[in-house]
Amino acid sequence: MTISFSIITTTLDRPELLKEAIVSVINQNYDKSLIEHIIIDASPKKTAKDTVEKLSGGVDFAIKYVHMPRVNIPTAINEGIKISTNDVIVILHDDDLLPPEALRHAANRFDEFCQRGVDLDIVCGDVAVIRTNHRTNGFIVERVINLNFSIYDLLFKTPYEPTKFIKRSAFHKIGIFYEKFNYAWHREWLLRAAIMGLSSSHTRTVCYLFRRHTLSTTLPLIWNEYKRLKWLKEHLIMDKNLISLAKKCNNQVAITLLKKHLMRESMSGLRLSIKKAKIQEAAYYAMFPMFVDSGLYIKFIKRKFITSHALI
Numbered sequence: 001m002t003i004s005f006s007i008i009t010t011t012l013d014r015p016e017l018l019k020e021a022i023v024s025v026i027n028q029n030y031d032k033s034l035i036e037h038i039i040i041d042a043s044p045k046k047t048a049k050d051t052v053e054k055l056s057g058g059v060d061f062a063i064k065y066v067h068m069p070r071v072n073i074p075t076a077i078n079e080g081i082k083i084s085t086n087d088v089i090v091i092l093h094d095d096d097l098l099p100p101e102a103l104r105h106a107a108n109r110f111d112e113f114c115q116r117g118v119d120l121d122i123v124c125g126d127v128a129v130i131r132t133n134h135r136t137n138g139f140i141v142e143r144v145i146n147l148n149f150s151i152y153d154l155l156f157k158t159p160y161e162p163t164k165f166i167k168r169s170a171f172h173k174i175g176i177f178y179e180k181f182n183y184a185w186h187r188e189w190l191l192r193a194a195i196m197g198l199s200s201s202h203t204r205t206v207c208y209l210f211r212r213h214t215l216s217t218t219l220p221l222i223w224n225e226y227k228r229l230k231w232l233k234e235h236l237i238m239d240k241n242l243i244s245l246a247k248k249c250n251n252q253v254a255i256t257l258l259k260k261h262l263m264r265e266s267m268s269g270l271r272l273s274i275k276k277a278k279i280q281e282a283a284y285y286a287m288f289p290m291f292v293d294s295g296l297y298i299k300f301i302k303r304k305f306i307t308s309h310a311l312i
Helices: 014-026 050-056 074-082 100-113 152-154 168-174 185-193 225-248 252-277 277-286 294-304
Strands: 005-012 035-041 062-067 088-091 122-133 137-143 163-166 199-210
Touching: 005 014, 005 074, 005 100, 005 252, 014 035, 014 050, 035 050, 050 062, 062 074, 074 088, 074 185, 088 100, 088 168, 088 277, 100 122, 100 163, 137 199, 152 252, 163 168, 168 185, 185 225, 185 252, 199 252, 225 252, 225 277, 252 277
Parallel strands: 005 035, 005 088, 035 062, 122 199
Antiparallel strands: 088 163, 122 137, 122 163
16 A cells, blocks of 8 residues: 655744755655645745745655745645645644654554555654754754543643644545634544544654744743633633534543543633633633533632632
8 A cells, every 4th residue: 555645834934944844854764756745834925935945946756835824724734635635644833843754654554554454544653852952953852752542642631733644534534624723723623533433543653853942832832821821712612512522423431531621721711810810711711610510610619719809
């Protein structure tokens, strides 16, 4: 079985990082005729165009440049899926890298299961978190993370979503990414896939390099309270929508875990809102636990916040 890959990268005003991402695709130890790399440039200034043109001349696979100014990531990725032509979709963020054997490992796993008569929808790999070694201009591996494709891991652990290699047919089965989300779009799709029973397998090899750096758009979520609240809101909506889906699929495990996650994210948002005396935000988050366990919610409020000046 011959597996072809469509790698989709969205980028915004980071040409130097994008260059390294494209080079990591060029360095793949895999048949280049089975690769295409689609670059979606969200910058109004077309900052990625020169980088793509310089690199595409000397490679023996297709690099496609698409200009979509000011779109969010899921909209750009969905457009990349629509114009892609190969069997498996790979999402590579412009500040991350693929190790040289990534595509070969994924193809081998798809082929292994195909020989058993199983048509896999998703192959998962491990992720190495790396940072730049400024002395050598190389990279230091901080840790290697192994996560299973399970509802629990997707909800309660950092899933490092791009480590998933997704068959094009999987999008035909359950739909594309939810474009109204800016933060939860990829996790929502993977949870949707798990709830609806798409087949997956995990290869215990590093297939993705997640880079920690000062220009990261992921790290600000840790300390930027405004973005954290927006992130939490999306996850509350995600949980409620997926609970409805899990009920339709009669997936009791998913229902239980999603309710626990909804409760946790609600309480987290409530604490953050109360801390900053954001009454409207607090009222918003206070609504959600009531749909899960009103007794536990009331007990929590009485213990933690009944004397808070923010609520008086």
